[in-house]
Amino acid sequence: MDQKHSVLEMDYIRKQERIALKNCGLIDPERIEEYIRYDGYQALAKAILQLGPEGVIEEVEASGLRGRGGAGFPTGRKWRSGYLAKGNEKFIICNADEGDPGAFMDRSILEGDPHSVIEAMTIAAFAIGATKGFIYVRAEYPIAVKRLQIAIDQAHEMGFLGSDIFGSGFGFDIELRLGAGAFVCGEAKALIASIEGKRGMPTPKPPRTNDKGLWSKPTILNNVETFANIPPIIRNGAGWYAAIGSEKSKGTKVFALGGKINRTGLVEIPIGTPLREVIFDIGGGIPGGKKFKAVQTGGPSGGCIPTEHLDVKIDYESLQDIGSMMGSGGMIVMDEDNCMVDIARFFLEFSVEESCGKCTPCREGTKKMLGILEKITSGEGVMSDLDDLERLGQIIKDTSLCGLGKTAPNPVLSTLKYFRDEYEAHVKDKTCPAGVCKALLQYTITDKCIGCGICKTVCPVSCITGNKKEKHVIDPSACIRCGACQEACPVDAIIKR
Amino acid sequence: MLEKILTEENFSALDELLERYKGVPGPLMPLLQGAQDIFGAIPEEVQSYIAEKANIPLAEIYGVVTFYSQFRMVPRGDHVISVCLGTACYVKGSQNIMDKISQAMGIGIGETSSDGKFTLVGTRCIGACGLAPIVTVNDDVYGKVKESEILKILEKYK
Numbered sequence: 308m309d310q311k312h313s314v315l316e317m318d319y320i321r322k323q324e325r326i327a328l329k330n331c332g333l334i335d336p337e338r339i340e341e342y343i344r345y346d347g348y349q350a351l352a353k354a355i356l357q358l359g360p361e362g363v364i365e366e367v368e369a370s371g372l373r374g375r376g377g378a379g380f381p382t383g384r385k386w387r388s389g390y391l392a393k394g395n396e397k398f399i400i401c402n403a404d405e406g407d408p409g410a411f412m413d414r415s416i417l418e419g420d421p422h423s424v425i426e427a428m429t430i431a432a433f434a435i436g437a438t439k440g441f442i443y444v445r446a447e448y449p450i451a452v453k454r455l456q457i458a459i460d461q462a463h464e465m466g467f468l469g470s471d472i473f474g475s476g477f478g479f480d481i482e483l484r485l486g487a488g489a490f491v492c493g494e495a496k497a498l499i500a501s502i503e504g505k506r507g508m509p510t511p512k513p514p515r516t517n518d519k520g521l522w523s524k525p526t527i528l529n530n531v532e533t534f535a536n537i538p539p540i541i542r543n544g545a546g547w548y549a550a551i552g553s554e555k556s557k558g559t560k561v562f563a564l565g566g567k568i569n570r571t572g573l574v575e576i577p578i579g580t581p582l583r584e585v586i587f588d589i590g591g592g593i594p595g596g597k598k599f600k601a602v603q604t605g606g607p608s609g610g611c612i613p614t615e616h617l618d619v620k621i622d623y624e625s626l627q628d629i630g631s632m633m634g635s636g637g638m639i640v641m642d643e644d645n646c647m648v649d650i651a652r653f654f655l656e657f658s659v660e661e662s663c664g665k666c667t668p669c670r671e672g673t674k675k676m677l678g679i680l681e682k683i684t685s686g687e688g689v690m691s692d693l694d695d696l697e698r699l700g701q702i703i704k705d706t707s708l709c710g711l712g713k714t715a716p717n718p719v720l721s722t723l724k725y726f727r728d729e730y731e732a733h734v735k736d737k738t739c740p741a742g743v744c745k746a747l748l749q750y751t752i753t754d755k756c757i758g759c760g761i762c763k764t765v766c767p768v769s770c771i772t773g774n775k776k777e778k779h780v781i782d783p784s785a786c787i788r789c790g791a792c793q794e795a796c797p798v799d800a801i802i803k804r
Numbered sequence: 805m806l807e808k809i810l811t812e813e814n815f816s817a818l819d820e821l822l823e824r825y826k827g828v829p830g831p832l833m834p835l836l837q838g839a840q841d842i843f844g845a846i847p848e849e850v851q852s853y854i855a856e857k858a859n860i861p862l863a864e865i866y867g868v869v870t871f872y873s874q875f876r877m878v879p880r881g882d883h884v885i886s887v888c889l890g891t892a893c894y895v896k897g898s899q900n901i902m903d904k905i906s907q908a909m910g911i912g913i914g915e916t917s918s919d920g921k922f923t924l925v926g927t928r929c930i931g932a933c934g935l936a937p938i939v940t941v942n943d944d945v946y947g948k949v950k951e952s953e954i955l956k957i958l959e960k961y962k
């Protein structure tokens with residue numbers, strides 16, 4: 308009897324609310340007819356024929372929608388400033404650069420429901436008076452590129468793009484532009500420079516892009532997921548949307564759950580859902596009976612959140628208060644086998660590589676921090692390094708030109724705050740508690756050894772000795788810690804510590 | 805290597821591309837992307853050709869080519885092995901897989917084997933984190949790759 312209900316009652320389904328992902332996986336993204344059958348382009352008709360530009364902006368303002376690209380800026384307010392900006396030519400840009408490694412929400416929307424983005428961009432263009440739009444997609448997403456182009460062509464054929472949409476005299480067109488593998492191009496001003504054919508480097512604010520954006524014309528730039536929320540808001544009304552979410556942040560947010568978690572994949576939850584519910588009820592907890600250690604949100608700009616903060620209700624402010632951020636929606640779970648110092652090093656390395664090099668704190672400062680972290684993970688750290696990391700991190704945050712540098716120290720600062728004991732173990736005891744940092748590891752053969760000698764044959768540096776059928780021994784001074792012996796051992800007798 | 809790609813045929817394809825972007829605002833990125841599709845890389849010869857035809861300073865083009873990680877000035881090997889080093893994959897041990905391939909082939913990240921067969925690259929998240937760790941060979945995607953299986957997978961492309 309229970310079985311009939313069981314699927315819908317599963318927390319995995321019950322605790323989610325699909326708005327941005329509503330059509331994903333449900334409709335054929337290459338057929339506009341299917342999008343239309345699921346209410347597609349009704350919002351555009353309502354915007355043009357019923358609401359008018361001011362009406363649209365009022366709805367978006369009242370919905371409480373905030374930017375899903377990371378910063379959480381109120382979308383309605385942004386659109387109003389675009390509407391008020393003076394200029395005979397204005398642009399709409401969709402930021403589909405999705406640079407956070409470990410996040411794929413935007414990709415799913417672009418591939419699964421491309422028309423929702425096109426419809427929303429057209430509504431935005433109508434609201435602020437733009438005639439031309441660009442979608443800047445990262446080149447790593449070829450399927451998204453293909454489907455977007457199909458969708459744009461179909462929208463043209465049906466008269467949802469082009470001149471004189473719905474006989475209103477309003478015309479709008481969208482062009483695709485591809486990224487070329489630079490994380491910083493996700494930053495609004497760098498993205499604009501890239502479309503203009505320049506090196507994708509950010510420039511100081513002000514001026515804001517709302518006033519002086521693409522080719523110095525007023526430009527409204529929003530993230531893919533932000534756009535995907537627009538058609539349902541216009542269709543169902545601001546009140547419907549504002550009833551979902553937390554007090555300060557309305558609606559839902561899509562997260563890409565990954566790492567050490569049972570159910571990886573996309574989840575869309577009302578903002579304000581506690582982290583614990585996302586990880587344990589929706590995500591099904593940690594595989595292999597391992598212990599939860601931390602969850603990382605916000606990618607290279609975010610921080611690691613420890614067990615003690617698992618009950619925090621996810622929204623822009625609450626995550627910032629605990630040293631992380633909402634970011635674009637990457638959510639990577641880590642268990643006891645992940646070393647927090649190594650994770651901090653990993654994210655910092657990313658930021659060092661992706662720093663565009665324009666401002667000194669970000670270019671030189673992050674590199675210095677990385678150097679210190681590498682010193683620590685290779686067992687050469689001293690206690691004053693930890694203070695140096697904190698001081699440098701704060702300076703970089705305060706003085707960098709763009710969001711990349713301003714947030715790059717977060718992974719280090721948050722792990723230093725919550726997992727200082729792990730740093731200290733690396734520095735003082737020269738051990739890596741999680742068994743990740745190779746230079747600090749020791750492989751040993753336990754009494755389980757049956758003396759088969761397989762490890763001896765696979766060892767590339769011949770540092771294992773022992774007679775047949777007797778316990779073998781590893782010479783730690785010669786061992787290069789490649790792990791080949793452990794992998795080859797038929798009885799799991801080799802452990803690393 | 806270069807003679808193989810700087811052919812008349814490729815240059816006439818480039819001419820067509822240049823023609824298509826005449827008058828389009830901000831044409832440089834799509835031009836370079838197109839040129840790389842045609843030649844497999846954007847060597848200096850191609851850069852100065854574009855500079856002259858599209859009337860963009862060579863220094864600016866060189867600046868853009870070297871800024872973006874997807875542009876390259878030398879062509880790649882026949883097969884491109886890329887190991888995802890995005891967060892989800894890294895947390896699931898993709899670095900070990902990378903090390904293993906690197907050791908077995910004797911090439912580092914970004915290098916091409918001396919026989920021109922394989923190029924090894926590390927990529928950023930390709931958006932398939934649910935299947936982490938990910939290795940792709942050309943257009944083939946391998947998910948949930950085990951360290952112990954990787955060399956067997958690569959055997960197919962030898």
Ligand SMILES: Cc1cc2nc3c(=O)[nH]c(=O)nc-3n(C[C@H](O)[C@H](O)[C@H](O)COP(=O)(O)O)c2cc1C
Nearest residue numbers: 374375376402405406493494495529530533710711
């Ligand atoms: C280094 C850096 C990378 C960014 N990457 C992205 C990105 O990949 N996608 C995105 O939508 N926003 C990204 N942003 C945020 C954008 O600058 C911008 O705030 C956002 O696209 C605005 O849209 P929204 O208001 O709809 O969020 C990035 C910002 C910085 C500083």
Ligand code: FES
Nearest residue numbers: 888890893932933
């Ligand atoms: S991190 Fe490897 S696919 Fe996302």
